[in-house]
Amino acid sequence: MPRHHAVAIIPGDGIGVDVIHEGRRVLAHLAEVTGSFRLDETEFDWGTARYFAHGSYMPADWTTILKDFPAIYFGAVGWPSVPDHVSLWGLLLPIRKAFDQYANVRPVRLLPGLRGRIVGKGPAEIDFICVRENTEGEYSGVGGRIHRGTPHEVAIQDIVFTRMGTERIIRYAFDLAVTEGRHSVQSVTKSNAMQFSAVFWDEVFDEVAAGYPAIKTQRYLVDAMAARFVTHPESLDVVVASNLFADILTDLGGAIQGSMGMPPSANIDPTRRYPSLFEPVHGSAPDIAGKGIANPLGTIWAGQMMLDFLGEAEAAALLMQAMEAVTSAGTTLTPDLGGMATTSETADSVIAALTTLAG
16 A cells, blocks of 8 residues: 655745646656555645735644645745745745754755756766755844934844754754765855854854764855855765855855756755655746746655655655656756756656656
8 A cells, every 4th residue: 555645735936836736747657656655735825826815925824734744845935026035934934934944955966967067077076965054044034124214224134043053953964964975064154254153153063073073074164165166066075054155055056956947955854843845946937937948857856855755765766767867868858958848848758757767
């Protein structure tokens, strides 16, 4: 009998709707060809259309609605008619915070057959993991504005680092390095300029690192790490950084993976008390929404990470093989990867590869 997993589906806005549709098709086919699992999906229309209709992105009891789902499959949020800080704080950030999804895991890997942006650096060189602190730091939401509209206007945005939050994300990065057979962990701060919060992070990093003597460590300033992403990606194994720094760096990671349509993201509560959320890194891309040309591979990859999290390791491995077969062939890639395939055609090619691999 197949194992059943309840999954909340939130397509959201823009191309989120397009790519989640294709991701669901791929995951459904994977369930059929393996026969090992089923995803019991419940879809929620939480996005900008709901915001305009009801004044909020989610209903007031959204935590009660979602709390019993082990996983959430999420598309994107945002639309030009709503300021980004309203949409992000209206949907995605509240979910991350309320469900303590403190570990944001983002692989930076150039799949075989794809042309990266760095001359001389291929799949062997671009293969590392970014671990982002996901609930505090620069995105803590602490601050305010006074004297609005006057020459004396003041805006304050506080950065909050707690010992618990800092230690647990750094420990998560080291544990991930051990689990994944990685040999080093790189920490990213800006401690030459941020003499309190960043120096505190450095101190906690050294304390945690002492418990993992077999794992090598390096510390980088964020600007130096941005350069290293481009010049020496092969020197990186597991990169751990604060909410803002890792957010920015992983967009650069998407660029060296070939396209922002490629990188997946897992927002994890490692305790599994609450749901974890899986999504592509890209945004809602209103300029190409509904045109059938958005790259679904990042979303399919996020689905692969979701299956792995749910304990479906064999199915997740098969899906990764299918994605690699599609990128290696290079015949059904979307325009962002230099091809001419549609969103659906790319998903169809993954489905076809799954059928072949499943025998």
